[in-house]
Amino acid sequence: MSGHTLPCCKIGPSILCADLSCLADECRKMIHSGADYLHLDVMDGNFVPNLTFGHPVVKCLRPKMPDIYFDMHMMVQNPEKWVESMADAGANQYTFHVEACEDIPALCRKIQESGMRVGVGLKPGTPVETILPYSDLFDVVLIMTVEPGFGGQSFMEDMMSKVQYLRTNFPYLDIEVDGGVGPNNIDVVAEAGANMIVSGTAITGASDPSQVIALLRNSVENAIQKSQLER
Ligand code: DX5
């Protein structure tokens, strides 16, 4: 389902560790700091041992920022259950976890028919081979670089082999990374071939988020340019 244009760099802050009592302000701050999209972490206390928010919150947020791309990271059991509600709330991308899904083709189809882009997430222990039979059905693969559930964990560099494998075999695919990503490791992430960069505490905890976003972007854009010259 991924297109035939080479993927470009997109930086998507995760607002998980921001001040959720002023969610819209925190989101606006990210956009004004140069974010390309917002990565919104939905946790159900079941698929992961933590709880955040669901579609009612997304629905309230949408009118406050009508043009911003919302990437819903659905860390939930039974991800098929929330597709319509998230589409109705204004989500643009529905990223479910393959570990929580019984019928991958049916769920991908449902998400697509609801008008959202299809994202499939892999926990660190899940091999990339799990999703290969369905590669025509999704737009984005999310490679987790921490165990999902909490912000502020340490980046797992050994996940980069999954990113490299996907980039080599699917040059047009959007490859997203999430977990512990920041200025200290963006170069390895970029060189491995990821183009959608989720970063939580490294951005929201910075005194100048725009500086961090610019740094992340610079690294990814350089790596993309380098790989295009080598093609
Ligand atoms: C973890 C979430 C991440 C997290 C990212 O389960 O999916 O999106 O908030 O935050 P950092 O960058 O702090 O790991």
Ligand code: ZN
């Ligand atoms: Zn996430």
